[in-house]
Amino acid sequence: MSPASFRRRFRRIAWWAAAACFALAHCRCGSAQAVDLAAIRTAGAKLQPLAAAKRPAGPSDWLANHRESGQTFDHYRATDPNRPTRQLTTIYIQPLGAFSAAEQKLLDRAAELLRVFYRLPVKSLEPIALAELPARARRKQPSVGNEQILTTYVLNELLPARRPRDAVALLALTAVDLWPGEGWNFVFGQGALRERVGVYSLARYGDPAEDDAAYQLALRRTLKVACHETGHMLGIVHCTASECGMNGSNTIDELDRNQLGFCPACEQKVWWACHLDPRQRYAGLIEFARANQLADELRLWEASSRLLIAK
Numbered sequence: 001m002s003p004a005s006f007r008r009r010f011r012r013i014a015w016w017a018a019a020a021c022f023a024l025a026h027c028r029c030g031s032a033q034a035v036d037l038a039a040i041r042t043a044g045a046k047l048q049p050l051a052a053a054k055r056p057a058g059p060s061d062w063l064a065n066h067r068e069s070g071q072t073f074d075h076y077r078a079t080d081p082n083r084p085t086r087q088l089t090t091i092y093i094q095p096l097g098a099f100s101a102a103e104q105k106l107l108d109r110a111a112e113l114l115r116v117f118y119r120l121p122v123k124s125l126e127p128i129a130l131a132e133l134p135a136r137a138r139r140k141q142p143s144v145g146n147e148q149i150l151t152t153y154v155l156n157e158l159l160p161a162r163r164p165r166d167a168v169a170l171l172a173l174t175a176v177d178l179w180p181g182e183g184w185n186f187v188f189g190q191g192a193l194r195e196r197v198g199v200y201s202l203a204r205y206g207d208p209a210e211d212d213a214a215y216q217l218a219l220r221r222t223l224k225v226a227c228h229e230t231g232h233m234l235g236i237v238h239c240t241a242s243e244c245g246m247n248g249s250n251t252i253d254e255l256d257r258n259q260l261g262f263c264p265a266c267e268q269k270v271w272w273a274c275h276l277d278p279r280q281r282y283a284g285l286i287e288f289a290r291a292n293q294l295a296d297e298l299r300l301w302e303a304s305s306r307l308l309i310a311k
């Protein structure tokens, strides 16, 4: 199958990278919704001074290689996205394969941030051993020889069969490299907008056990992808208007240049999707950023909190 036909076949799947939400008892109609929307728009307007226009894409960057038109808050709501309900209450993490102690620490921090970022319960499922995967879902990368897992098997077969009934999102995490099928060398990760499943790999984030700097770099990469992929699972598409955690990343360099925090428009999508109080959320995010030495994120979330409190 050619890469082009492969892409057409899976057009509903949001690619994260190519090779080379909590008051769940709200009903979704009526006056309560209208009041929520007005409050969200007012809070979003307060954050507008923090919006930074998207920098022009370099030749290797995502937007130079993918035609995308972005998504306003209103466009997002009009898609009736997957989001928390009375039935879909929890984000699940599915470990896939083995993890070193340092890699496990990255997973634990990612689960913590997801809990604070989307203000949802986050639970980890029992790990799945690589030996449980069929031979057709594993390979040695043809040119380099490293082990890889087939993302389409994980997304289309493995995860849907194991998805808990109350899962608003199920994220498989692995330290093994990934590939999405014929014609591709690898992907960093992949999520399905409607199916509520995603998979991503830590394999290309560097060795977090090497030293403190390497750990911090791998941590930021892991946290960025965890928030970004979960955003996809809630129907948020790539942001093209502003510097934002929902910007596409074509390379690890671009991922490093992209920010972790979301822009004001994408923040409104999270608040609305997850029925959450933004001020409580920023208090949690600030605490997380302090505890994990995330200076850029601490600045953004402290500024957001100040603007929301201001009259």
Ligand SMILES: [Zn+2]
Residues within 6 Å of the ligand: 014, 015, 016, 017, 228, 232, 238, 247, 248, 249
């Ligand atoms: Zn993406």
Ligand SMILES: [Zn+2]
Residues within 6 Å of the ligand: 239, 240, 242, 243, 244, 245, 246, 247, 262, 263, 264, 265, 266, 267
């Ligand atoms: Zn955005």
